[in-house]
Amino acid sequence: MDQVNLDKAEWRKSTASGDNGQCVEVATNLPGIVAVRDSKDPQGPTLVFTRGEWRAFLKGADQGEFDI
Numbered sequence: 549m550d551q552v553n554l555d556k557a558e559w560r561k562s563t564a565s566g567d568n569g570q571c572v573e574v575a576t577n578l579p580g581i582v583a584v585r586d587s588k589d590p591q592g593p594t595l596v597f598t599r600g601e602w603r604a605f606l607k608g609a610d611q612g613e614f615d616i
Contacts, residue, residue, distance in 0.1 A: 570588070572585065
């Protein structure tokens with residue numbers, strides 16, 4: 549995927565994450581993509597997914613596909 553401008557990203561994290569800083573933030577307000585970053589390093593790398601990829605990930609997580 550080409551370079552994506554994340555300047556208008558509205559980052560959010562789960563309310564269940566608390567204040568310990570051990571969580572990810574997600575931006576779903578950008579056209580056609582979902583961006584994910586580490587809340588401890590907001591200026592660090594960001595993962596970018598298509599909406600279809602993100603839906604597939606959430607479905608897999610919901611179905612326990614990634615449980616260890």
